[in-house]
Amino acid sequence: MSAAALDPLADRLRRLLALTGLLAVLATGGLAWLAWDYVLDAYAERLAEQTRTHYRAKLAQQRLIWNKAGHRLRSEIEFLRFGEMPPAQRRARLLAFFTAQGEYREFEGLMLTDAGGMPFFTLGCQAMLQEGGDRLQSTGPDLPDVLVQGHCQDSQYVYYVFHTPLWLGPQGQGLGIYAAALDHGFLTRLARKMDHLYLYADGRIQATSEGAARMGNSVDAATMPLRRGGMLQAVVPLAPGGALDGPLLIVRRPLDPLLSTADLLMGIGVVSLVLLAILWWGLGRSLGRVVQRLNDMAHGARAFLVDFRRPDQWPEWLARATGQRDEISQLGKILDQLMNEAERRHQEQAAYQQTLEQMEEAVLELDTAGRVLRVSRAWNVLTGNGEGIVGQPLAAWLHPDDTAAFAELVAALAQHRKEQATARLRLHLDDAQARWLELRLARAPQGECLRGVIRDVTQHYKQEQRITHMALHDALTGLPNRVLLEDRLKVALRLGRRSEHKVALGFIDLDHFKNVNDSLGHKTGDALLVALAQRLRQHLRSGDTLARWGGDEFVVLLPEMHTLEAVREVAQKLHAATEAPIRVDDTEFNITFSAGFAVYPDDTDNEDMLLSHADRAMFYAKAQGRNTLQLFCDMAKKGLGKKDVYIQQRLATAIREKRIVNHYQPLVNAHTGQVRGVEALARWFEPELGWIPPATFIPMAENLGLIRELGEQVWHRALHDVRHWKARGFGLSVNLSKRQLFMPYFTDKLLEDVAAHGLEPERVTLEMTESVALLDVEYAAERLKELHAAGFLLSIDDFGTGYSSLSLLHEMPVHELKIDIAFVRRIHQPQGARLIQTIVGMAQSLGFKTVAEGVEDGQTASQLADMGVDLLQGWHFGRPMTAQEFDAWWLDRHDRAAPGDGEGVQGR
Ligand code: C2E
Ligand code: CA
Ligand code: CA
Numbered sequence: 001m002s003a004a005a006l007d008p009l010a011d012r013l014r015r016l017l018a019l020t021g022l023l024a025v026l027a028t029g030g031l032a033w034l035a036w037d038y039v040l041d042a043y044a045e046r047l048a049e050q051t052r053t054h055y056r057a058k059l060a061q062q063r064l065i066w067n068k069a070g071h072r073l074r075s076e077i078e079f080l081r082f083g084e085m086p087p088a089q090r091r092a093r094l095l096a097f098f099t100a101q102g103e104y105r106e107f108e109g110l111m112l113t114d115a116g117g118m119p120f121f122t123l124g125c126q127a128m129l130q131e132g133g134d135r136l137q138s139t140g141p142d143l144p145d146v147l148v149q150g151h152c153q154d155s156q157y158v159y160y161v162f163h164t165p166l167w168l169g170p171q172g173q174g175l176g177i178y179a180a181a182l183d184h185g186f187l188t189r190l191a192r193k194m195d196h197l198y199l200y201a202d203g204r205i206q207a208t209s210e211g212a213a214r215m216g217n218s219v220d221a222a223t224m225p226l227r228r229g230g231m232l233q234a235v236v237p238l239a240p241g242g243a244l245d246g247p248l249l250i251v252r253r254p255l256d257p258l259l260s261t262a263d264l265l266m267g268i269g270v271v272s273l274v275l276l277a278i279l280w281w282g283l284g285r286s287l288g289r290v291v292q293r294l295n296d297m298a299h300g301a302r303a304f305l306v307d308f309r310r311p312d313q314w315p316e317w318l319a320r321a322t323g324q325r326d327e328i329s330q331l332g333k334i335l336d337q338l339m340n341e342a343e344r345r346h347q348e349q350a351a352y353q354q355t356l357e358q359m360e361e362a363v364l365e366l367d368t369a370g371r372v373l374r375v376s377r378a379w380n381v382l383t384g385n386g387e388g389i390v391g392q393p394l395a396a397w398l399h400p401d402d403t404a405a406f407a408e409l410v411a412a413l414a415q416h417r418k419e420q421a422t423a424r425l426r427l428h429l430d431d432a433q434a435r436w437l438e439l440r441l442a443r444a445p446q447g448e449c450l451r452g453v454i455r456d457v458t459q460h461y462k463q464e465q466r467i468t469h470m471a472l473h474d475a476l477t478g479l480p481n482r483v484l485l486e487d488r489l490k491v492a493l494r495l496g497r498r499s500e501h502k503v504a505l506g507f508i509d510l511d512h513f514k515n516v517n518d519s520l521g522h523k524t525g526d527a528l529l530v531a532l533a534q535r536l537r538q539h540l541r542s543g544d545t546l547a548r549w550g551g552d553e554f555v556v557l558l559p560e561m562h563t564l565e566a567v568r569e570v571a572q573k574l575h576a577a578t579e580a581p582i583r584v585d586d587t588e589f590n591i592t593f594s595a596g597f598a599v600y601p602d603d604t605d606n607e608d609m610l611l612s613h614a615d616r617a618m619f620y621a622k623a624q625g626r627n628t629l630q631l632f633c634d635m636a637k638k639g640l641g642k643k644d645v646y647i648q649q650r651l652a653t654a655i656r657e658k659r660i661v662n663h664y665q666p667l668v669n670a671h672t673g674q675v676r677g678v679e680a681l682a683r684w685f686e687p688e689l690g691w692i693p694p695a696t697f698i699p700m701a702e703n704l705g706l707i708r709e710l711g712e713q714v715w716h717r718a719l720h721d722v723r724h725w726k727a728r729g730f731g732l733s734v735n736l737s738k739r740q741l742f743m744p745y746f747t748d749k750l751l752e753d754v755a756a757h758g759l760e761p762e763r764v765t766l767e768m769t770e771s772v773a774l775l776d777v778e779y780a781a782e783r784l785k786e787l788h789a790a791g792f793l794l795s796i797d798d799f800g801t802g803y804s805s806l807s808l809l810h811e812m813p814v815h816e817l818k819i820d821i822a823f824v825r826r827i828h829q830p831q832g833a834r835l836i837q838t839i840v841g842m843a844q845s846l847g848f849k850t851v852a853e854g855v856e857d858g859q860t861a862s863q864l865a866d867m868g869v870d871l872l873q874g875w876h877f878g879r880p881m882t883a884q885e886f887d888a889w890w891l892d893r894h895d896r897a898a899p900g901d902g903e904g905v906q907g908r
Pocket of ligand 1: 681682698874
């Protein structure tokens with residue numbers, strides 16, 4: 001706000017005041033003028049009335065004088081007996097008499113008539129006297145005079161005519177008629193000092209008094225204004241009756257005004273000016289004060305804006321403006337409150353800012369195009385040198401391979417396709433090491449920008465990578481494991497479908513390998529497996545996969561095969577690979593294997609069946625006597641493989657007849673050795689086949705659609721058995737397979753069952769492999785959340801053999817991780833120990849408990865306990881047992897432990 005642009009309020013108000021003052025003065029002047037005119041009129045009216053009264057009286061008085069003069073003249077004429085004289089003598093005598101007679105001057109003329117009315121003596125204008133005499137005669141003796149006007153000797157006059165009776169002696173009685181002229185002389189005598197008199201008759205001024213100005217001829221007595229040119233004008237009728245159409249006396253006299261108009265205007269002007277000056281001064285002062293206060297307020301506000309950090313300035317300014325109880329003070333107080341509030345928020349924000357700056361995660365704000373609006377200081381720590389990022393696209397700092405993913409993430413948020421999103425991206429730094437970031441972004445409420453945090457997850461990522469690699473590869477041979485194989489199989493089939501290639505899958509099982517293990521020990525067995533894996537690998541194309549299925553079983557996957565013959569060739573080549581002996585530790589071994597192959601699309605079109613067919617072909621090959629090759633299609637021609645078909649048929653019956661039983665294996669606290677619970681494991685005994693391992697019949701039951709029934713049986717039996725152990729505080733762990741999880745009303749049923757056996761869901765742990773927990777993620781997650789909400793504990797079985805990144809598991813309501821038996825086996829190797837340590841560490845950081853299974857000796861147990869594993873399970877503590885066996889085992893252990901004060905891990 002520059003001073004030049006300011007149009008000060010006080011000046012504006014002053015201008016307004018001046019203008020209104022002027023208008024007010026003009027208006028008052030006008031009004032006063034009108035009022036003054038009215039006053040003058042009234043004054044003139046009164047004066048005119050006085051004047052008329054005066055002249056009426058004066059005229060009457062004059063007529064009386066004339067009348068008297070007429071009577072005196074009659075007396076003298078009668079005394080001198082002019083009537084008795086002979087007419088000739090009489091005339092001469094009369095003439096002499098009147099010539100000598102001073103009285104006669106009163107009149108302009110006279111006429112004497114005899115008894116018959118005939119004039120016998122006339123002086124002056126005869127015609128006029130004649131007329132007056134006639135009119136007096138006709139009006140009778142009551143009227144002493146009449147007003148006559150007419151010509152006489154070429155001049156026009158107005159006369160008063162009087163008459164008296166005249167005794168003429170013996171001749172009887174005649175009349176004396178006298179005329180007095182209303183002329184200049186008369187008017188001069190009549191006029192008062194200052195007055196000017198005009199005689200008006202026959203439409204013009206006939207005579208004036210001494211000094212009277214000419215009046216002009218067009219005078220209309222009826223409409224004559226009362227005042228004219230400072231003169232008063234009054235009209236007096238001359239005829240005794242007073243009619244306005246007869247001769248008139250017009251009186252003009254200077255109107256001696258009380259106050260002149262100029263004086264009046266001057267007075268008004270002066271008074272107004274004085275008033276205006278007072279107003280100007282008074283109002284100006286108070287306005288000045290108002291403006292000063294407003295200025296103070298503006299000063300305060302400016303001080304607040306500019307010197308925000310010095311809150312000692314503005315309150316002082318505001319205090320000056322708010323001293324009174326008016327609107328300005330009110331405004332000032334509100335302003336004060338606003339500033340205080342802004343100040344408070346500023347402090348608050350600064351505090352938040354400080355907190356943010358201390359976080360390891362960088363907090364950032366992006367615009368909807370991905371440009372950085374702000375970022376906290378942690379960014380500099382993350383990148384080593386992140387200066388100058390504000391205003392730049394964040395993508396410029398990312399690895400080129402990740403910018404597209406980042407752009408998509410930002411677009412998804414900006415276009416409201418997502419509310420929030422998370423991504424893992426690499427930083428693009430000069431140093432060769434990849435740095436991984438986790439970026440979590442959410443759209444701001446109004447969608448104007450994106451806010452989020454960014455953190456370094458490189459360590460995390462590397463650990464995961466390591467685990468994932470181990471999870472997908474066999475530790476011993478380095479070959480892909482089952483999980484990776486299944487994935488590659490899926491891919492191969494998908495490609496095969498598209499390109500119409502064949503895909504072959506072969507199961508390889510070493511002949512009599514158990515003997516090697518038993519006689520030469522595991523170590524040699526392991527070395528032999530590694531050597532064999534290398535040998536086989538040499539005979540495969542780079543696109544082929546050789547995987548370790550477990551133990552002495554391998555699987556080979558041959559994608560992009562053109563003919564069945566080609567498959568046969570490769571199979572034979574592999575088989576021939578073992579013809580030469582294998583050397584291990586200076587010993588030569590002659591190893592043979594049996595293999596079964598199945599081919600897509602010839603034998604089946606899905607991966608489960610391909611595995612199953614290849615397995616059956618292998619089984620069949622073994623049954624044919626070892627060291628043989630079998631293709632499923634050949635076998636199918638000859639008739640089906642026997643044993644597993646047999647088992648399959650038996651399985652349905654066994655389940656129906658409830659011949660599959662439960663065994664229970666204890667889980668113990670790694671540190672106290674106390675039994676924490678049991679895991680229920682299914683067992684199947686067939687008189688002809690002996691014990692059939694669950695690893696065989698459980699997948700079969702899944703494939704045959706029997707798992708649901710089998711699972712229910714295991715579950716109900718377990719609840720029934722565990723009921724007796726409730727008092728001992730045991731928990732129950734049961735295994736769930738994929739299909740069970742997706743049964744309708746699964747959670748409700750479990751809850752019902754648990755309640756029916758008087759158990760709390762918190763006592764029950766449901767174990768499932770990570771592939772089950774993460775499969776079909778959306779739906780499984782929903783189910784898991786449901787189970788968790790119902791109170792059940794969830795455990796990830798065989799952890800480490802799946803793909804799962806821990807960050808995914810983190811979002812699941814999981815309670816514990818069961819470290820796979822394969823990891824426990826390798827605890828005595830440094831790498832194996834490190835791996836377990838990593839898993840335990842991460843599980844702890846995510847709040848999961850850990851269980852180790854397959855603990856076969858005391859050393860392993862104590863090592864696992866030292867690493868922080870919570871629960872242990874394995875033959876070292878107890879093999880899977882029937883319920884009765886388990887009872888006995890527990891009582892025995894309990895009795896032995898009772899005298900002491902707790903059981904150690906090596907308690908057995
Ligand atoms: P699992 O859930 O990982 O069970 C642990 C396996 O390790 C059991 O094999 C158990 O006998 C074995 N084991 C326990 N301690 C040791 C030890 O110290 N050393 C060795 N070498 N092995 C030990 P099992 O009973 O053969 O079960 C195999 C798999 O079959 C189970 O693996 C589980 O996935 C599945 N299974 C068993 N019972 C059921 C069931 O009722 N329902 C479902 N869905 N699956 C089941
Ligand atoms: Ca289990
Ligand atoms: Ca397991």
